[in-house]
Amino acid sequence: MKRDLIAARDRAGATRRAHSMPFGAQPLPGAGVRFRVWAPSQRSIGLKLDGSAEALPMRRDDAGWHDATVETARPGARYRFVLADGRRLADPASRCQPEGVHGPSQVVDPTAHGWTDAGWRGRPWHQAVITELHVGAFTPAGTFRAAIERLDHLATLGVTAIELMPVGAFPGRFGWGYDGVLPFAPHPAYGAPEDLKALVQAAHARGLMVLLDVVYNHLGPEGNSLQQIAPEAFSARHATPWGAAFDLDGPASAFTRGFLIHNALYWIEEFHMDGLRLDAVHAMRDDGPRHLLEDLAEAVRAAVPDRHVHLVLENPANDAAPLARDGAGRPRLYTAQWNDDVHHALHCAVTGEAEGHYARFAGETHKLGRALAAGFAREDDAAATLPPTAFIAFAQNHDQVGNRALGERLAALAPVEAVRAAAACCLLLPQVPLLFMGEEWGAAQPFPFFCDLGPGFADAVREGRRAEFAAFAAFREPAARDRIPDPLADETFAAAKLRWESLEQPEHATWLCWHRRILAVRRAEILPLLLRIRAGGDFVLRGDGAVSVWWDATEVTLQLDTNLSGQPVDGFGTPRGRAIWQEGAAAGDTLGPWSLRWSIAGARR
Structure with a gap:
């Protein structure tokens, strides 16, 4: 060409x-x-x-x-x-x-x-x-x-x-x-x-x-x-x-x-x-x-x-081949893939939702562990050999917010402690983190589906949008489906626009401060390790919604202990190494509800 x-x-x-x-x-x-x-x-x-x-x-x-x-x-x-x-x-x-x-x-x-x-x-x-x-x-x-x-x-x-x-x-x-x-x-x-x-x-x-x-x-x-x-x-x-x-x-x-x-x-x-x-x-x-x-x-x-x-x-097909690296660890073709598996596993854990594409992840804590550790939720030897940076992790994005019937953000679906724990998983994960606009200050605006097609397509889009959710329990009744925003209405698009003035409110200012602090920790603690983590990590289950995950970073180990459930979970063992971030309550080998700790220790033997 x-x-x-x-x-x-x-x-x-x-x-x-x-x-x-x-x-x-x-x-x-x-x-x-x-x-x-x-x-x-x-x-x-x-x-x-x-x-x-x-x-x-x-x-x-x-x-x-x-x-x-x-x-x-x-x-x-x-x-x-x-x-x-x-x-x-x-x-x-x-x-x-x-x-x-x-x-x-x-x-x-x-x-x-x-x-x-x-x-x-x-x-x-x-x-x-x-x-x-x-x-x-x-x-x-x-x-x-x-x-x-x-x-x-x-x-x-x-x-x-x-x-x-x-x-x-x-x-x-x-x-x-x-x-x-x-x-x-x-x-x-x-x-x-x-x-x-x-x-x-x-x-x-x-x-x-x-x-x-x-x-x-x-x-x-x-x-x-x-x-x-x-x-x-x-x-x-x-x-x-x-x-x-x-x-x-x-x-x-x-x-x-x-x-x-x-x-x-x-x-x-x-x-x-x-x-x-x-x-x-x-x-x-x-x-x-x-x-x-x-x-x-x-x-x-x-x-x-x-x-x-x-x-x-x-790539919903989750094919590791396009992400392959050369001998120096450089991408041969594609640099990374959006990691829907991490999102789905986190979302199920913190919201309890189990319909649609979340059904495959509900109650499957091993999928959470594997997606955090090695990218894909299924066992995949090729994916496990890829560096974590071949995957992009997120708790929210345009698809996962906007393809909901009402376009709700995660903060509208789960306790604030759960949302924060999911965010702390993504933002310090050795995968590449992604935030959806406004997520950093806990924006309350929904992101519903919207479009402005002409008369020849408008009715089909409206009807198709409502029919898409007819199988979901919350929208089985026609009256419930009538609450789904009209994708072609000006007010649907207007509702999605960020309200930057919200940053003046203490609740949103607190969220923004939290994100600045955790991203500063990522720069100081995680970034220096990333080129040394050449492959996926390992994990063990600690309970429903609770896992320990670790990655070899040459002479040191990065470890995540997390409990993404509403109940305390013990059996995490004595904390190893130096703690770099903690959310929620942690005492000894027990993590409280919606809690996690990140740490860096010497290499595992």
């Missing part, structure tokens, strides 16, 4: 960056713009520039590419592709959609932004402490620029990376972003491409990495211009629960694989992102001889050999 990064310093010392793509609108040196789109089933495509009376014909080659060079076009020009039947559609590779996904695309000159972070090389992965955030709900304004105003809060908290939920353009004013349809264009409600670049640059100035959620298994149903222009790009054999799957292994796979790999490189190179989190990769159906995940990871790693770039998976 041909690719090229344009990166040069100007006279003022600013860096200009652009990822060169074989499709989309590319400003040319000197003057003019090249427009190019792949559409093998279209006999002809016209290029309609705003302000021009007629669409310009595009040249078609035998491979199905349509292109046109317009000498008078400039950055800022708005345009659409016009099909033979008269449909006017956005460019599937549009860099900017100022009027939304149903409006015209806009030509962008990526080199117009002067970057001032040329010295930034990222951070090693073991230093990662992540906050996941939704740009629209993170601040009252809900924009990239507004998020910059809160970066100092995160930096002083002890966070070293922000992870943005998907920002590729999606229909409507608000949504989670996982049904995006124009993956190269930042969602216009959040701001222009320049604004996202400003956010990345401001984060780097504070020592914060920026990771971006991307969706490479499907595009959403509304405003999907690629499916109308090039239906071949979607598989006739595979499907996803959310829409048509990309053709990754069929006749159109050369184009589609290139489209997605270029998207990954675009964010990494042109926006200087520090990594990507690939959503639901189990739904990237690829039966070809070489899975797209391999090609994509190798392309990214080859493109940026001089800085730390991290690739993260969400």
